[in-house]
Amino acid sequence: xxxxxxxxxxxxxxxxxxxxxxxxxxxxxxxxxxxxxxxxxxxxxxxxxxxxxxxxxxxxxxxxxxxxxxxxxxxxxxxxxxxxxxxxxxxxxxxxxxxxxxxxxxxxxxxxxx
Amino acid sequence: xxxxxxxxxxxxxxxxxxxxxxxxxxxxxxxxxxxxxxxxxxxxxxxxxxxxxxxxxxxxxxxxxxxxxxxxxxxxxxxxxxxxxxxxxxxxxxxxxxxxxxxxxxxxxxxxx
Numbered sequence: 001x002x003x004x005x006x007x008x009x010x011x012x013x014x015x016x017x018x019x020x021x022x023x024x025x026x027x028x029x030x031x032x033x034x035x036x037x038x039x040x041x042x043x044x045x046x047x048x049x050x051x052x053x054x055x056x057x058x059x060x061x062x063x064x065x066x067x068x069x070x071x072x073x074x075x076x077x078x079x080x081x082x083x084x085x086x087x088x089x090x091x092x093x094x095x096x097x098x099x100x101x102x103x104x105x106x107x108x109x110x111x112x113x114x
Numbered sequence: 115x116x117x118x119x120x121x122x123x124x125x126x127x128x129x130x131x132x133x134x135x136x137x138x139x140x141x142x143x144x145x146x147x148x149x150x151x152x153x154x155x156x157x158x159x160x161x162x163x164x165x166x167x168x169x170x171x172x173x174x175x176x177x178x179x180x181x182x183x184x185x186x187x188x189x190x191x192x193x194x195x196x197x198x199x200x201x202x203x204x205x206x207x208x209x210x211x212x213x214x215x216x217x218x219x220x221x222x223x224x225x226x227x
Contacts, residue, residue, distance in 0.1 A: 004157075033213050043158070043203060043217040056214050090157065094213050101146040101207055103215065105157040 002027065004093045004106035012112045018079040021109045023091030025072050031096030032074035033103060034066060037088040046089075049074050050096045078111075086113045116141040116208045120218025127194050128226055135202055135221045138186040143209035147187050149178060150203045152220075158203060162189070194225045 005024045013019050025032050034046040045058040049068035066076040078085055088110050092103035117140040127133050139147075145166040150158035164171045164178045164187065171178050175194075180187040191198055201220045208214040 031213050033215075035215075035217075042219050043205075043215075045208075045214050045216070048213050050212070056208075056212050058214070092213075092215075096213065101213065102148070102160060102163065103213060104160060105150075107157045 004091060004104055006089075006091055006106040006109050008109060009107065010110045010112075012114065013081050014114055015081055015083060017081050018077060019081060019111060020075055020077045021089055021091075021111075023074045023076075023093075023106055025074070025091075025093030026104060029093040029095050030072050031094040032068060032072065033092045033094070034074070034076050035090045035092065035105075036060075037090055037108070038086075043090070046076065081113045083113050086111060115210075116144060116206055116216040118204060118206050118216050118218045120204050120221060122221060123219065124222045124224070126224045126226065129194060129196060131194055133189075133191045133194055133198070133223055133225075135189045135204070135223075136186060137188070137204035137206075137218050138184075139206040139216075140185070141206065141209050142182075142185060144206040145209065146207035147178070147180060148205050148207075148215070149176075149189050150205065151200045152203065153200045161202075191223075194223075196225050196227055199223055199225045 031050045033048040047057045052068045063079045068074045088108045090108045094103045120137045148163035152158045177190045204218040205215040
């Protein structure tokens with residue numbers, strides 16, 4: 001099976017702009033989780049989508065949002081970008097059910113806010 | 115909420131030695147504990163995991179042990195090789211949140227030839 005893919009791989013944005021990142025999970029997986037990775041805060045959970053519904057959310061401001069489509073692909077959006085949003089954004093794919101908890105990460109999108 | 119602490123933050127060993135990384139968690143209801151390896155510039159890779167109904171799990175040179183009473187779990191790498199050099203993250207599944215993983219801060223392992 002093909003692995004988790006994310007696009008774009010790199011982004012440079014200016015403060016105040018918004019950005020949309022995309023994640024395609026492993027075929028057959030219905031759960032997509034998003035994480036932010038920074039040197040200072042490590043890996044932090046943003047939110048999880050399963051069958052087009054957000055079923056959990058981390059402690060991030062409302063500027064961070066997401067959605068999931070019927071084919072399980074997911075997008076996350078960050079509005080009104082701040083310098084502190086510069087990070088590696090990782091999505092993780094999981095089957096999402098049946099007691100299966102394994103999550104497999106995509107290569108990430110490196111976002112730089114200037 | 116769940117909190118995961120990981121030690122040490124850096125670990126340097128000679129090739130062939132063993133390496134041990136330890137993590138503690140706060141939520142006694144957590145039931146799933148994965149370990150990820152992240153090489154420089156690459157994605158975190160799931161290398162081994164353990165569930166709360168199991169005390170130990172092995173896969174070739176790596177093993178994970180879980181002590182539910184003490185709420186800690188450890189990664190053991192035997193016969194280390196230079197390609198084991200990476201950052202290792204432990205995580206615990208938040209008991210209240212489906213696939214929400216809480217990560218430790220990471221351990222940078224350097225294996226010297």
